[in-house]
Amino acid sequence: MTIHQIECFLEVARTLNFTEAAGHLYISQQGLSRQISSLERELEMRLFERTTREVRLTRSGEILMWKWQNIPTLIRESVDMAREDNKREKDRIHVAILKMNGVMDVVGRILAEYSDQFPQTEFQLKEYSDVKDLAGINAPDLIITLSNGFDYTKIKDKFNWAELHSFPLYYVFSKKNPMAGLDRLSSAQLQQQTLLAVFRYEESGLGMKILEFLGNLGYLPKKVRYFDNTDSLELALNANEGIHIGYREYYHDFGDRLAMYPIPTPENQAEAKVMALWRVEDEEKLKDLVSYLNSIDLRRRE
Template sequence: MDLHHVQAFLAVAEELHFGRAADRLHIAQPPLSRTIKQLERELGAQLFDRTTRSVRLTSAGEALIEPARQIVDGFRVARRAVESAGRGKTGRVRMGFAGPSSYRLVGQLGRTVREKHPGIELSLRSRTFNDEALRAVMDGDLDLAIVRWSIEPPGIDHRILTVEHHVIVVPEEHPLADRDQVSMAELRHEPFVMLPADPGSSVRDGFIRNAHAAGYAPNIVQTAPDSWTAMALVAAGVGITFSIDVAVANVVQEGIRAIKLEEGRTPTYSRLIWRSGDTNPALRAVLAASEEALPTPDLPSGAR
């Protein structure tokens, strides 16, 4: 028994007339009669009582009507689902991001996707730092990610989302708290709270790079799993931290002060990344939504 048999049965059951059922199915009457006989042999039961003047359902035929309708309806639902997925109306897009610096971006994108594409699930994975996110997108474990980089990797398309600057975050009672700007050289003897070395935070990499350029290895007294925790530790007086202005702006934490960093005058950029050539229609729909939710900002000359 296949869908063709079921559709033929329903046409005859609803019309109770082989001629009208054949017209409805756009076939001749003899092939329809043969199809019904094949179905009856398959099921081992007579479905219709036929005379030269009338067609009536048998008890077996009556019992088959509702299951037959469910089969046809199920096929229609399956076909619509496939067609919708092919047009990017349904599907699942997996997105990774690190933490507070991306919360506002992720929220805005999630709202726009929900409004414009309610059939698409935006599956979010937080605490996915730079190196881990890049590998996951390149390997196909993620479809999208928000990252920062100094060297553009192969096989990745991207778009800049934010322009950012490095800052130093200190407790509000710290001797440097009233300063408008500090240099990394002035922080040589400070205790630092920083993100872990693994899985590769771009903020931590920038911190180490700037400290080495200033001529010292920094004194990291505490690691924190995310920027939110780092800010709380700073407020508690455990140390100071190196961060970016966007992350500080997205953390609600009393008792801290962000100070501009002399070495932070050259901006960094957060980027939305995806695999080059990815043809997933749901991904393409989300990328189109991102153009509205997260438009590319005005960029300094030469930024890309």
């Protein structure tokens, strides 16, 4: 049974005239009769009573007309909807965002401001916790990460990027820690503390980059303790079980119970930057968004 057969049946059922129905369908009367006969054979029932004077629906035909009358319209509407969604999918911008406190707030604000200027743009957002998780996200157009999570020298031929926001980095620990009352921290004091880190970032290489960064500052922790989620890490911080390297926006739940000291000093503070990366070959598709992100780019403002 085909859609064409259903359309032929419905037109004959509506007009009760094969000649008129054939004209409406732009086919020959013989072709229409073949379609109806084929449908009746397939369904193993008669749909019309035909005489030389009139055409009438059988009881079975009346039931099918009642149930089928909206099928062609539903099919056309569904196809139109699917085509429209397919077109929108081609235009939709897929964004993969690093799942970390503070990052989503920054990116959400930026994308909302962009949408105010370009209301026809649709974004589809997916969070990831680890660089390797990106392999499971279907070809994101835009990747949002932190500056110390990527080695940009290895991707500069394939990706362009913009620096969207800057998070000053701090040594963070509980206010119960004796260091919390000091004006300035020394390497000797820091080295006695356990460094708390999230294990999944260690897997992605970010943990090693942090350790390398701290080593350049002269701080090599004697012990590193890893957690598999940020909530557990924050609880350990609050319980004065060690120190962490982070930024203010990271600590949503216990920020008022934590002491934060700039790295390395208030005059020369280290930063983690929120980065947007996109493929070089996607520049044309994303030209409006790229232009907008470049207008934010911190490097262009310095």
